Amino acid sequence: MFATQDDLSSEQITPKSSPILRPRRMRLNTNLRRMVRETNLTPDDFIYPLFVRHGSDIQQPIRSMPGQYQWSVDRLPAEIKRLVSLNIPAVILFGIPEVKDACGSENYNPNGIVPRAIRAIKDIAPDLIVISDMCFCEYTDHGHCGIVNQLDDEHFTPHLPTGYLLNDPTLELLAKASVVHAEAGADIIAPSGMIDGMVGVIRSALDTNQLQHVSVMSYAVKFASGFYGPFREAAESPPQFGDRHSYQMDPANGREALKEAALDVAEGADMLIVKPALAYLDIISAVRRTYNLPIAAYQVSGKYAMLHAAAANGWIELERCALESLTSIKRAGADMILTYFAPDAVRWLEGK
Numbered sequence: 001m002f003a004t005q006d007d008l009s010s011e012q013i014t015p016k017s018s019p020i021l022r023p024r025r026m027r028l029n030t031n032l033r034r035m036v037r038e039t040n041l042t043p044d045d046f047i048y049p050l051f052v053r054h055g056s057d058i059q060q061p062i063r064s065m066p067g068q069y070q071w072s073v074d075r076l077p078a079e080i081k082r083l084v085s086l087n088i089p090a091v092i093l094f095g096i097p098e099v100k101d102a103c104g105s106e107n108y109n110p111n112g113i114v115p116r117a118i119r120a121i122k123d124i125a126p127d128l129i130v131i132s133d134m135c136f137c138e139y140t141d142h143g144h145c146g147i148v149n150q151l152d153d154e155h156f157t158p159h160l161p162t163g164y165l166l167n168d169p170t171l172e173l174l175a176k177a178s179v180v181h182a183e184a185g186a187d188i189i190a191p192s193g194m195i196d197g198m199v200g201v202i203r204s205a206l207d208t209n210q211l212q213h214v215s216v217m218s219y220a221v222k223f224a225s226g227f228y229g230p231f232r233e234a235a236e237s238p239p240q241f242g243d244r245h246s247y248q249m250d251p252a253n254g255r256e257a258l259k260e261a262a263l264d265v266a267e268g269a270d271m272l273i274v275k276p277a278l279a280y281l282d283i284i285s286a287v288r289r290t291y292n293l294p295i296a297a298y299q300v301s302g303k304y305a306m307l308h309a310a311a312a313n314g315w316i317e318l319e320r321c322a323l324e325s326l327t328s329i330k331r332a333g334a335d336m337i338l339t340y341f342a343p344d345a346v347r348w349l350e351g352k
């Protein structure tokens, strides 16, 4: 990251007459600032999240996320063409199923909403990278990220609290759904549930099903964050009881983040995600310094909503603050940014 500093003598810093060292020389004008700029955003950096739902001719605005929509599959092609024309390399898909149940079975239905969306996208844009966010919270009727401990369930475990997310039964379903999404054409599976062992089981399920070419981009470090609020409206996935603190990480823990990342690296992750980005730039930087894998960071729904809300009140400039926030994420060490600003940011960067 930052190289060690030059040694400065006190004489240079506080000279007798006028300053000798003048960093402002490097800020003289736009071109000089361009030449010495350390961090540049490009369209290559962006991964754009899309919400897909059943039905036809639907482009349903998400109230807390201005400019973001839930799309029906028939309306995707036009949106995908727009993203391709903006040179955005990848999208990540979130599905809103028609029916939910205790085990989120729509997530492993080969004709479920995400597999259908993947096929529709690949039909018109075979080279666009399609990432499937792999989690059960959108698909379960209780809104948790896997199977929870319930009295009437075959997995009921008496010595665990009711409502506790059951790790290993959830792993089996994650493996099954990942194969379904990969067979539909997903290039990358991105498990986001913070289930212990998720990367390993997904990797081996893909490998035993001749899907060795499909990568795993793991949400290795995902905090239990209040900044996911608007997303839960967008994906219709709020937990119906309790919260996600027994599987997502405590926002206070930085060392534990490196342990989570280490496990996912050992289990075969190809790329790591840190989420959220905004309040966790120190974590992005630590993961970057520790691992050589590509690192992505998620500028989450709450950050997008905050910037829009403040801008709508005339309190900040949207373009300037959004680009500043994205730059900070890249400067911290992210190679890629999952962001709802992707199309806007490309237009802003290219002055369109």
Ligand code: PBG
Binding pocket: 133, 135, 136, 137, 145, 192, 193, 227, 228, 229, 230, 231, 232, 244, 299, 300, 301, 302
């Ligand atoms: C679900 C998932 C969440 C987000 C991405 N995948 C929500 C959650 O964990 O509650 C949040 C994204 C955002 O806030 O933009 N597994």
